[in-house]
Amino acid sequence: MQKEIIIAGFGGQGVLFGGQVLAYAAMDNGLDVTWIPSYGPEMRGGTANCTVVIADHEIGSPLVKNPPLAIALNLPSFDKYEETLAPGGTLIVNQSMVDRAPKRTDIHVIMVPCNEIAEEIGDRKLLNMVAVGALLTALPEIKVEDVEKALEGHLPARHKHLLPKNYEALKRGFEQAQREWDKVPAEFSEQ
Amino acid sequence: MTTENLVYERPEAFTEMPTHYCPGCTHGVAHRLVAEVLDEMGIVDKTIGVAPVGCAVFAYNYFATDFVEAPHGRAPAMATGVKRVLPDRVVFTYQGDGDLASIGMGEIVHAAARGENITVIFINNANYGMTGGQMAPTTLPGMKTSSSQSGRDVETQGYPIKVSEMLSTLEGVGYCVRRSLHDPKNIRLAKKAIRAAFETQVRGLGFSMVELLSTCPTNWGITPVNSLKFVEEHMVPAYPLGDYKVSDAVKQIKI
Amino acid sequence: MPRELWKGNEAIAESAVRAGLGAYFGYPITPQTEILEYLSRRMPELGRAFVQAESELGAINMVYGAACTGARVMSSSSSPGVSLMMEGLSYIAGTEIPAVLVNVMRGGPGLGNIAPAQSDYNQAVRGGGHGDYPRIVLAPASVQEAIDLMALSFDLAEKYRMIAMMILDGSVGQMMEPAEMPALQEPHRREFDWATNGAMNRERRILSSIYLDPHDEEKTNLRLLKNWKNVQANEVRYKEYFLDDAKYVIVGFGTAGRVALSAVREARALGIKVGLLRPITVSPFPYEALDQLTGQVEAFLVTEMNMGQMLDDVLLTVRGRVPVEFYGRPGGVVPFHDEILDEIHRLASGPLAVSTDPRDSWLARMYSNLKVTAQ
Ligand SMILES: Cc1ncc(C[n+]2csc(CCOP(=O)(O)OP(=O)(O)O)c2C)c(N)n1
Ligand code: SF4
Ligand SMILES: [Mg+2]
Numbered sequence: 001m002q003k004e005i006i007i008a009g010f011g012g013q014g015v016l017f018g019g020q021v022l023a024y025a026a027m028d029n030g031l032d033v034t035w036i037p038s039y040g041p042e043m044r045g046g047t048a049n050c051t052v053v054i055a056d057h058e059i060g061s062p063l064v065k066n067p068p069l070a071i072a073l074n075l076p077s078f079d080k081y082e083e084t085l086a087p088g089g090t091l092i093v094n095q096s097m098v099d100r101a102p103k104r105t106d107i108h109v110i111m112v113p114c115n116e117i118a119e120e121i122g123d124r125k126l127l128n129m130v131a132v133g134a135l136l137t138a139l140p141e142i143k144v145e146d147v148e149k150a151l152e153g154h155l156p157a158r159h160k161h162l163l164p165k166n167y168e169a170l171k172r173g174f175e176q177a178q179r180e181w182d183k184v185p186a187e188f189s190e191q
Numbered sequence: 192m193t194t195e196n197l198v199y200e201r202p203e204a205f206t207e208m209p210t211h212y213c214p215g216c217t218h219g220v221a222h223r224l225v226a227e228v229l230d231e232m233g234i235v236d237k238t239i240g241v242a243p244v245g246c247a248v249f250a251y252n253y254f255a256t257d258f259v260e261a262p263h264g265r266a267p268a269m270a271t272g273v274k275r276v277l278p279d280r281v282v283f284t285y286q287g288d289g290d291l292a293s294i295g296m297g298e299i300v301h302a303a304a305r306g307e308n309i310t311v312i313f314i315n316n317a318n319y320g321m322t323g324g325q326m327a328p329t330t331l332p333g334m335k336t337s338s339s340q341s342g343r344d345v346e347t348q349g350y351p352i353k354v355s356e357m358l359s360t361l362e363g364v365g366y367c368v369r370r371s372l373h374d375p376k377n378i379r380l381a382k383k384a385i386r387a388a389f390e391t392q393v394r395g396l397g398f399s400m401v402e403l404l405s406t407c408p409t410n411w412g413i414t415p416v417n418s419l420k421f422v423e424e425h426m427v428p429a430y431p432l433g434d435y436k437v438s439d440a441v442k443q444i445k446i
Numbered sequence: 447m448p449r450e451l452w453k454g455n456e457a458i459a460e461s462a463v464r465a466g467l468g469a470y471f472g473y474p475i476t477p478q479t480e481i482l483e484y485l486s487r488r489m490p491e492l493g494r495a496f497v498q499a500e501s502e503l504g505a506i507n508m509v510y511g512a513a514c515t516g517a518r519v520m521s522s523s524s525s526p527g528v529s530l531m532m533e534g535l536s537y538i539a540g541t542e543i544p545a546v547l548v549n550v551m552r553g554g555p556g557l558g559n560i561a562p563a564q565s566d567y568n569q570a571v572r573g574g575g576h577g578d579y580p581r582i583v584l585a586p587a588s589v590q591e592a593i594d595l596m597a598l599s600f601d602l603a604e605k606y607r608m609i610a611m612m613i614l615d616g617s618v619g620q621m622m623e624p625a626e627m628p629a630l631q632e633p634h635r636r637e638f639d640w641a642t643n644g645a646m647n648r649e650r651r652i653l654s655s656i657y658l659d660p661h662d663e664e665k666t667n668l669r670l671l672k673n674w675k676n677v678q679a680n681e682v683r684y685k686e687y688f689l690d691d692a693k694y695v696i697v698g699f700g701t702a703g704r705v706a707l708s709a710v711r712e713a714r715a716l717g718i719k720v721g722l723l724r725p726i727t728v729s730p731f732p733y734e735a736l737d738q739l740t741g742q743v744e745a746f747l748v749t750e751m752n753m754g755q756m757l758d759d760v761l762l763t764v765r766g767r768v769p770v771e772f773y774g775r776p777g778g779v780v781p782f783h784d785e786i787l788d789e790i791h792r793l794a795s796g797p798l799a800v801s802t803d804p805r806d807s808w809l810a811r812m813y814s815n816l817k818v819t820a821q
Contacts, residue, residue, distance in 0.1 A: 060708030
């Protein structure tokens, strides 16, 4: 088993931490994992992304050209990863930041209004956790509880009081994505 | 012209390229002053700039003059090479405090000692901006940086270097002053000094340098406005503004 | 110790501390500044020496001085900074004392960029500084390997009184992976019989690299080589993947090696008998392992993030017995595994000929793939 995930968005959207949380959960599940950020000039433009690879064997490349899974937290990332996603893959899109429908029909695009959900929970910053929760609907190797445990185990002590809201964000993202999946025609989701 | 309308005009010596500096960074102000002086002196065509390694590494994108890009700290040596071959051209370096006062200390001291006929614009922002805010030789005692995380400890990390004071002891120096970029009045004075420095070079009166106290809001971790205050309240007292050396010949220059 | 997620650069810093690092001297440069920043905090906390030097030239000569005392000492930098250190490295080699240097390589030459590259292989492996001197060069491909090789670097440097250099590219420095740290050791203060630590109750010692009489220098050179032969005989390390029945073998170190592993796995799934040899010590180079494979395989593919530097070591070993092909991405570009998979398909669909310089056909392919536009 090997799965590659790219998380992309503006700097400040919690892209890198979202990836780290997944990496912690995968590690705690006994899997091998790599997390690698974009660094350097790319970051100056205000976009950030990270690639997480999880596997049950020694991981080769920490980067991937056509990921099967991706989270796009803003429009430029939606444009980019809708194009490069592997056929049959799943793209979680932050609906709050995009103004167009998906073009490709050979991938699953799950729209989740991450900003609104995060605001409802009472902390805008949690939009990354909403998206991660949504992603877990397409990543059976990691369960919501695994990510909760990872947060509990690895969140710096000064942020521990934020745990309940993080849990809620994960759960709300997961549930919202699940409702989106239910709308996908059966023959397509079996691809 | 007043400084107010200067702000909205693009000097001839500038290209169309928008700069990459962070909001509130005074690197951009320093660039503009240099460009305006090159314009006013009508020397854009005969000037060759030497860019440093530091946030100003892309200075060559913004000035409409010829430009070369030096290794970290070596700009005064490269400028020497250019100037010795083309003595009738105007050659300037634009260097940060890490570039000039740390890795390039040897080059700057010897260019000054030789009385090399070049102009140096020296941006003192008390840290290494480009690499993410590490301690520079100019970092103030007790100032927190990413490599002096509990504040610069002079016992183990030494004391700030006052470059203008130091270089002004050298015979080869014609003009060596410190100015600041923290408010319009000081910016005006800085521009006058830059003009004087280039005039020194054009007249073959030796090495000229203008040290400019500058901001780095991004790595100081404070707002642009507070950065200007920081310069005024903390940097100016540690790095007094003034003329450290103006040779008799330079004093005669009438602009 | 439990597994934790470690970022490559910080893992290197902490593992050096755990290995008993007594002093660190460095200068900021991307993409390894986290090593310096981490140690600027950690070393003073443990009462150990840390200095941010005025330059890499200063740093390496601080290393030189500290190494003369027998302390465990290191510096770290990235390509342009390492170039500045070449003088000090040559002196350290000539003085026959141990020192450790980490080079987190970036795209070059010149100022280049800060993206991951393997362009300093020749500088590291063939010497870089002046004079004729061997040095140990280790090339980790993962965070755990970097941790393990950090401790090994100190051990080997001290055992052979030699420079041990660790070369990795910026992606390993920035990457996070689960890894286990060894236990914390106090700074090493071994009683070396060469260290200049004050001649209290013993004959005084002199450490220098000057041998005015050429015959003395010649003897010194020969001693360096003899010592190196011991290193070559005992310290070669590499990792093998799917080699047992391999008809094609990829040779790649560091990140290029691990990217190749992904391609090899996919090719295996398609039934192509391909394996991977990943040198961990690139100096000493695993000549013998490669020589043995030469008898077994139909062709080699060398993959590097440069224009073919380790390639020369492979060519030297294979000596025209089977074709050696090359695939590189220089300048700070990290290849995707798909590209290497394409190369594997190309190899497997043959026929291949032995060429004097595999870079010729690679260059032609690069231009025609429009990955590079000819100018
Ligand atoms: C030989 C070498 N060492 C280190 C670096 C990394 N480096 C790039 S810019 C810089 C410091 C720049 O600081 P400063 O000169 O103060 O300029 P600022 O960015 O603050 O304007 C360093 C250390 C390098 N490029 N080359
Ligand atoms: S990092 Fe600092 S010096 Fe560099 S552009 Fe930004 S504010 Fe200016
Ligand atoms: Mg600076």
